[in-house]
Amino acid sequence: MTLLKNLRGVAMIYIPYVVLERLKEYRKILLNLDCEYVTSEEIAKLAGVSSDLVRRDFMYLKINGQKKKGYNRIALLTELDETFAVKRNLNIIVVGGNRLGQALVTYDGFSSCGVRVVAIFDNNPENAGKFVEDLVILSLEPDILRRVIKRFSVSIAAVCVLPKDAQRVVDLLVENGIVGIWNFTPVKLAVPENVIVVDADLTSSLLMLKRLVDTKVFQKSEASNAYTSQE
């Protein structure tokens, strides 16, 4: 297991992306349970994976289960919150003053995990000066951008501009110190190796829902058939 130390001097274990995805899923499952202890078998069943995989994933956390009892649910959640730094405050900027950008500025869910939008930019100078709640839309100029990034220690930007502008805007952000791009555009972005892009992928979570509904609809009709045949 590779040990890293981040810029704040906190030791971090390197965790592969796909493992992180599963840990995120386990966290959701644990939040939904209401018990003191939980076994890897129980989590595995709810997540649709093998209990062996769950135990292997948990080896990335600083926690051990107890024989028979399993894991303490709250301790496990605390470890997972730590992994995703849920408790640490994070300042982000939004680029794109359109409806999606405005929606991010006013999104309810961020406050519960310490995320704050400190500025909103637009690459169309005509929109600069307009208000979104209590934030003024700023013009996307290197000078202003650099100052905001420095003042609020921003490392992450949500990008909601038009597809045709996306790459140019991201280049500008990266030149001025942004190292994490939260990409709401359908564009596949090119960035230097030290920059991370996470595609916000509204479409992809919708496709997942579609698939699940398709399957479930069948299971339901199968179940009602089974019911009918018992009558």
Place this chain on the structure above:
Amino acid sequence: MTLLKNLRGVAMIYIPYVVLERLKEYRKILLNLDCEYVTSEEIAKLAGVSSDLVRRDFMYLKINGQKKKGYNRIALLTELDETFAVKRNLNIIVVGGNRLGQALVTYDGFSSCGVRVVAIFDNNPENAGKFVEDLVILSLEPDILRRVIKRFSVSIAAVCVLPKDAQRVVDLLVENGIVGIWNFTPVKLAVPENVIVVDADLTSSLLMLKRLVDTKVFQKSEASNAYTSQE
């Protein structure tokens, strides 16, 4: 392997949620590659999992790799598109006429995967009648809701209402035939067993980005140290 048939009579294989999550990830990776054949080892490396797991996941698809050559990339993508029914048209409704709801109505990325927002509802009667692009905001009344759902064969609704209204709105949707809830509220929704909820989870993809940036920032500084020490 369990074989299902969905309501359109298409045979579907039951795939656990966590496997679907990985298949989605592989699909993204394959879209990003530019080669004719790809091995499970190559995909595994990019996804951060074992090649054994990749091969096991691909057993859910109707595709076989060739010895040494690996999988035909386009054939694999076609199978994955089939799995998520990317090509099939899907009508959804949006509930909540606020900024996020409006953003969904005008989101660029949907058209590329056949998704169309056919109506937007608001539970505040005052907002009914206002326009979002070319859609009129409809009042959330059972009668109107039922007609729209029937007319456009809608099974999925995006829910963007205030947290305090979320459960009541979802109850109403479910009563009137919605079986898939795309939940943009931070509320943990209670639904009958035959209804699927997918949390859109803006916060969760942001937390993932935060984690990746934290780790990457360290790797970068480690790399530049290594560079310095070679000088």
